[in-house]
Amino acid sequence: MRYAILGMGAAGIAAAEAIRAHDSGGEIVCISFESDGYYSRPGLAYYLSKEMGKRSLYPMSDRDFSDRQIKKYHNLAVRLDTVNNEILLSDGKRLRYDKALLALGAEAVVPDLEGVNLKGVVYLDSMARTREMIDLARRHKRAVVVGGGITALELAEGLAARRVRVDYFLRGDRYWNRVLDEMESGLIIQRLKHEGVQVHFNTEVGEIVGKRGQVNAVRTTDGRLFKTNLVGLAIGVRPRLDLARVSGLTVNRGVIVDEFLQTSAPQVWAAGDVAEVVDPDSGRGVVDSLWPVARQQGRVAGLNMAGIRTEYHRRSPLNVTRLAGLTTTIIGQVGTESNNGDDLTIVRGESETWQRTPEAVICQNVEDINRVRVMVAQNKLVGAVVMGDQALSRPLDDLISNEANIAPIRDRLTAPGADISKIIRPFWENWRRNNADQEP
Numbered sequence: 434m435r436y437a438i439l440g441m442g443a444a445g446i447a448a449a450e451a452i453r454a455h456d457s458g459g460e461i462v463c464i465s466f467e468s469d470g471y472y473s474r475p476g477l478a479y480y481l482s483k484e485m486g487k488r489s490l491y492p493m494s495d496r497d498f499s500d501r502q503i504k505k506y507h508n509l510a511v512r513l514d515t516v517n518n519e520i521l522l523s524d525g526k527r528l529r530y531d532k533a534l535l536a537l538g539a540e541a542v543v544p545d546l547e548g549v550n551l552k553g554v555v556y557l558d559s560m561a562r563t564r565e566m567i568d569l570a571r572r573h574k575r576a577v578v579v580g581g582g583i584t585a586l587e588l589a590e591g592l593a594a595r596r597v598r599v600d601y602f603l604r605g606d607r608y609w610n611r612v613l614d615e616m617e618s619g620l621i622i623q624r625l626k627h628e629g630v631q632v633h634f635n636t637e638v639g640e641i642v643g644k645r646g647q648v649n650a651v652r653t654t655d656g657r658l659f660k661t662n663l664v665g666l667a668i669g670v671r672p673r674l675d676l677a678r679v680s681g682l683t684v685n686r687g688v689i690v691d692e693f694l695q696t697s698a699p700q701v702w703a704a705g706d707v708a709e710v711v712d713p714d715s716g717r718g719v720v721d722s723l724w725p726v727a728r729q730q731g732r733v734a735g736l737n738m739a740g741i742r743t744e745y746h747r748r749s750p751l752n753v754t755r756l757a758g759l760t761t762t763i764i765g766q767v768g769t770e771s772n773n774g775d776d777l778t779i780v781r782g783e784s785e786t787w788q789r790t791p792e793a794v795i796c797q798n799v800e801d802i803n804r805v806r807v808m809v810a811q812n813k814l815v816g817a818v819v820m821g822d823q824a825l826s827r828p829l830d831d832l833i834s835n836e837a838n839i840a841p842i843r844d845r846l847t848a849p850g851a852d853i854s855k856i857i858r859p860f861w862e863n864w865r866r867n868n869a870d871q872e873p
């Protein structure tokens with residue numbers, strides 16, 4: 434039995450590990466077009482900001498691969514021949530498979546902008562591109578960063594940490610308005626400014642101006658000129674769908690999979706940033722761009738490939754991230770813009786679920802830089818944003834993802850001036866004792 438895994442990221446490796454745990458004899462081949470192999474993609478932000486060395490971004494050594502009998506193959510896959518079970522590679526070779534997984538991830542969106550192909554336009558997207566950016570940041574001391582989500586902020590902070598003066602462009606009048614509320618955005622921007630980043634609201638790039646093939650300036654749509662040699666773009670990502678499309682698989686915004694993560698083609702599964710799964714709550718197809726989700730989907734796909742029939746259960750998407758130095762946990766539906774429902778741009782490290790504005794009462798506590806916002810629906814919690822002190826992250830994640838019945842505390846929680854921590858903590862402790870058996 435040969436298992437071919439296209440992609441050597443979080444989803445691909447989790448699948449390979451799950452297969453190996455249940456099939457000690459099958460051949461597992463992991464294919465990646467990146468010569469860097471398997472590394473932590475979220476870790477790139479910490480590599481850029483100098484908080485992590487490059488070596489610590491590689492969770493598995495060559496020895497780990499050989500111990501698990503997972504073969505690494507550096508090549509670009511271009512098509513699946515699903516009739517003859519073969520993968521066509523860019524050098525003309527063909528690789529036969531019995532079962533295949535598409536774990537091809539997503540790539541940064543390149544906007545249709547004058548000058549976008551000039552040297553000096555950079556993306557925080559892969560190890561190769563991050564290395565290139567670090568190299569350019571040694572020589573150039575001014576950058577323009579564009580984008581409204583986590584990656585744009587990481588780009589701005591990372592370059593600032595490398596002593597580059599950063600002009601950060603935001604299209605609207607606040608940061609990440611699809612997910613954060615006004616106060617949360619304000620807190621992040623305040624801290625970002627403190628780190629020396631120049632923030633420009635309501636500012637859009639009109640053109641990237643070049644000189645001898647290199648970025649020389651950015652002209653905004655309202656005619657302002659910013660001299661710079663670096664432009665960091667983080668306006669969204671796009672699942673890598675070309676291979677699935679030319680291979681005749683059913684594709685929408687991602688590769689469509691069923692509850693066992695199987696695609697429309699026989700013996701082909703998909704997982705991670707490339708896959709579109711059905712969200713059981715809304716019944717809609719969703720694409721997440723989250724590391725733990727990619728791992729979980731990879732594991733489920735791997736089990737199914739190894740013959741262990743396993744349904745994928747989408748839990749409330751959670752991310753613990755750092756925004757302008759402030760640890761922030763985002764869980765479930767927290768969108769605050771009532772008209773944002775259809776703006777489902779996929780942004781790295783983000784879940785589409787977060788953008789949804791639930792029918793819920795918002796209760797919040799603010800104390801210094803610590804802030805908790807909880808979305809309270811009829812008898813359950815549906816979302817939360819925890820900034821700073823993380824003591825409530827785990828309780829809120831448990832209560833939200835398990836849809837705990839919060840009827841006993843709802844009135845107290847939604848009363849003006851309620852102390853969320855004092856209400857949630859004892860309730861969760863009690864809930865946990867009663868539900869100890871059901872916890873994963």
Ligand SMILES: Cc1cc2nc3c(=O)[nH]c(=O)nc-3n(C[C@H](O)[C@H](O)[C@H](O)COP(=O)(O)OP(=O)(O)OC[C@H]3O[C@@H](n4cnc5c(N)ncnc54)[C@H](O)[C@@H]3O)c2cc1C
Pocket residue numbers: 439440441442443444445464465466467470473474475476477478508509510511536537538539557558559583584587673676704705706707721722723724725726727752753754781782783
């Ligand atoms: C800067 C940054 C910060 C992030 N921060 C967070 C965060 O805070 N929290 C979080 O949860 N997530 C975060 N993410 C997102 C997270 O990294 C992704 O969700 C996760 O890596 C997806 O895993 P994947 O296996 O689906 O795809 P990827 O990790 O993208 O792997 C795709 C693999 O497919 C290979 N490949 C693609 N096409 C081909 C082809 N045609 N032939 C051969 N090989 C191919 C690639 O080389 C790669 O090995 C961040 C990402 C970035 C870049």
